[in-house]
Amino acid sequence: MLNACIPHGRTPPRRAPRPGPPPTTIVRPNPQELTECHVDLARAGVQFRVLPDQVFSGGCSALGAVQLLDIGVPVTNLRAMTCPLALAFVHWAREAVQPAAAQYLGTRVTRVETFGTYSCRTVDSVPGARLSEHARANAVDVSGFTLADGRHVSVQQDWKGEDERVRRFLRAVHREGCRRFAIGLSPDSDAYHYNHMHFDMGRGPYCR
Ligand SMILES: [Zn+2]
Structure with a gap:
């Protein structure tokens, strides 16, 4: 199926050795597109650092990745992210999360909480399944939000919670x-x- 995640905190299962070619081709980002992405991040006033390319066993990698250091709102557990993912995340946090908090909750988000980005695992952690986008630092899992008025919004508690405004947010x-x-x-x-x-x-x- 799709890029489903596993409950976090578990160790990804070891993949059984298989004969034949490696199951995943390492695709390096286009250098020019990567440079343009760095420029876009800098223009957005984001503080970030460029991470060295890393290739791990099992086809996992973090290529062309950055670490966001300051995007204007604190975010937990952000480490390696592909640059396009990081850029999309910045725009989402600023242009979607904050306006939605103002519209539906009448406040600001002071912290975006995530379970992280890079994780070497297959989709749903099924042995032999294709790799999750997390295995390429190309995915992020958002778990909740802290609000300026002291409230906390949790995806687990509030997605189907009683507060309609929070559900709509x-x-x-x-x-x-x-x-x-x-x-x-x-x-x-x-x-x-x-x-x-x-x-x-x-x-x-x-x-x-
Ligand atoms: Zn995920």
């Missing part, structure tokens, strides 16, 4: 995420996403 940021990322998944997509929204820059579009 979460659906708005998910819907807007689908416009900026290739794929957007929510607790409505499948059981693996009960506690977060998954966004990636893989092959889309897909939004659920």
Whole structure:
């Protein structure tokens, strides 16, 4: 299926050795596009650092990745992200999350909480399944938001919670995420996403 996630905190299972060619081709980003992406991040006033390319076993990699250091709002657990993912995330946080918080909740988001970005694992952690976009630092899992008025919004607690305004806020940021990322998944997509929204820059579009 799609780029489903596993509940976090578990160790990805080891892939059984298989004969034949490696299951995944390492695709390096186009250098010119990468440079343009760095320029776009700098123009957006983002503080970031360029990470060295890394190739891991099992076809996992972090190529052309950056680490966002300051995008104007604190974000937890952001480490290696492909540059297009990072750029989409910046625009989403600024142009979707903050306006939605103002519109539906009458406040600002002071912290975006994520479960992270890079993780070497297959889709749903099924041995032999194709690699998750997380295995290429090309996905991010958003779990919640801290608000300026002290409230906390959790995807797990509030996606189907009692507060209609909070539900509408979460659906708005998910819907807007689908416009900026290739794929957007929510607790409505499948059981693996009960506690977060998954966004990636893989092959889309897909939004659920
Ligand atoms: Zn994910």
